[in-house]
Amino acid sequence: MSDSSFEDVEKVAQHKNEPGSEHLTQQQEDLLEASEPPFTAHEDDDLEANGNGLRQVGTGAGASLHQVPSSKPSVNNIRSVPNGGTKAWLQVLASFFLFFNSWGIVNTFGTYQAYYETGILADSSPSDISWIGSIQAFLLMFVGAITGSIYDAGYVHSLMLVGSFLVVFGQMMLSLASSYYQVILAQAICIGIGCGCLFVPGVAILSTYFSTKIATAMGLAASGSSLGGVIYPIIFHRLQPTIGFPWATRVIGFIALFGLGISNFVLRVRTIPDSRRKFLDLPAFKEPQYALFVLGTFLGFMGLYVVFFYVQSYAIETNIAGDNMSFYLLSILNAGSIFGRIIPNFIADRTGPLNMIIPCAMISGILALCLIASHSLAPVIVICALYGFFSGSFVSLPPTILVHLTANRAMIGTRMGMCFTVVSIGLLIGTPISGQILNATGFPQTWVFGGVLVIAGSIVIGASRVAKGGWGLMVKV
Template structure:
């Protein structure tokens, strides 16, 4: 029986060294070491020391391809506010806001809930089959949405088919970065995550204007053709430096992350944060219109938010390598929660709403840019795909219920927005508090430690 790639307790105590194939086909060393622990001290995360090149043509081409997957996945998801407005005022105007919000909520759910399955396929077969299948499903779902007329058709095409395709393209992009970058991993994640911000700038403006000029059908088809072109690039450039090794996933391997205290706390923190992080993206444009903002200006709110997020994601990635990934993430999400409670709740006029869009976009950017890096920091390299998938599965549950909860709060308060805003801000701060506990579980009370 072959030995598993996962470290055993003996490996953790004594260290483990294995050989993996490099991009040239040669065997290169990947070593596992564990920091010495003192009795009663906080547990340190496992450290996989690898020889990732941290650069080179193939490495940066992989970042380019991952950027394209980010543009077509989270970038598309960041435009859900434009669709919420169109559906509420157009073909689904007879449905409540909470009912319509199930469409973007299902997008978030399937995009993330497929995580463990996609992660296992990635660990066993690499990124290629996922990218090919995901490209087809994402584009096909959007094409079907372009000819949809009824609620269930929009739900199945955009909320299910396209979302499953998205889940198959964005996770390989995130996972392959780990094999190419080590010391510059935060910067690489920050660069690839700007794709979702730029997509979140382009898609809302593009879709909103095309709906008015050529109709919803051709607006969706235009977006689908753009996505197809970018994903073709991703299919040729996103590669893993280590060849896949198909192997069965035992119950022991499946349950191992769930027996690690630090990883469980990470799951709890990401679950709570995901309850609030998408609410402003989904409802800010509608709230601006109801506050009296001109439609010509309100249509740009999501684009403004994502433009600010572009700089937040890039900066958080660059700072993460110097200050610590968890330190930057906690600071950013906590500040986003503070601005949600302190600025969005009292915001009534155009200047304050726009200011909130900018500040929230900037600080919430770390949620996307550093999610994969947080998992990689506390996980063994051969299990990155599966463990990242577990985090996305957890986020999918809260992503599924967040917008319907927010919509129900809005319906129950007769269209008054303070309850919805308070809900978003409270769960953002609650999730940040749990992430602080996660950090402390690894570092102890060493508050100045780079982690």
């Protein structure tokens, strides 16, 4: 039985009662313990025999304590996870629109980068402009990490309402911006914080409705970020020349309002941790598989968005394509990412998420390096489509992997928060550094920077996989 799957819980439970059950592995024992329903101690005076086999063993002061099932759903009760049904899949829909209007907005920034360089921020350098997108992505991850305790306390809908307001309000304020600091306040800070408030509900809600199908559910939901990265740039590109930057930005705000309205209406909390989670779980970094995965993800995300931010400018400045066709490169990239978030995640439920993310990340880094030798439109289009596909899995699989790397499901939020905090630093500094490299040396060195970091990240995650599952190639990890 794989330690990364909950499919054999019943078999392990049956095995426990058979002769030789003392030979259960520690992983099997941990899984069985996690699958048991929660119990609370009660002093029973008149407990009658019932279908659960509970019976009275004493009265008054001498009554003994019994184990009785708790009526409160537990985050650790794996047997109660639906893994399907209308309500569970509606949560995927809610999470889809949360991703659509958080990561989908972040994935759109490449279009804004190209517009700002010749539009309202033409006096700013590409590196300065890229700080807007990197701060936005940083706040999405960082705020998402620190709002986990709010989610655990049960204020899920309050968190979503605040996030929805900030995203829409930020879009409306961006439509009025005409200077660099105004764009920073509206697009980077306001929208970034709003996206961060939406990120935790979008990720955490699925882990309470799915266990064996968690990667598939997460992939379907995360595809919303790619679809947002396709639709929003097209809307901006088509509307900005005709109705202007202000109204093009407002239209995106109204679409976000509609999608987030669906999420707020549909999302339902099934269970929250029995107590507030710890804000930090520092001993987790003593576990090689967790520490190496966090480091690898940090390196990967530091280089991953270089292509997203600069491929459009690359095609324009090197005369590979005109303004119109160059714009569609970002949409092609995000369109490929839609399939990259669904297909590899579906396969990951069978192969193991760590086994899936490593080759996808490695190929993403190689594709970024291939841009160095791409001097015509056709290869750039092919690279964008493939880069979108393989990088999509690198973005969508980490939450699933963190679930599998955490034995105590009540600590999933804490460990995700710590990982996302570290990764947010990579997002913050990666694209501005690449912007400085672009200013100093040009695009080839920029692609080297992004590609080498993603490849390095895949290698370190490979070490995490070995620490978790050993060297066996056929082990599901």
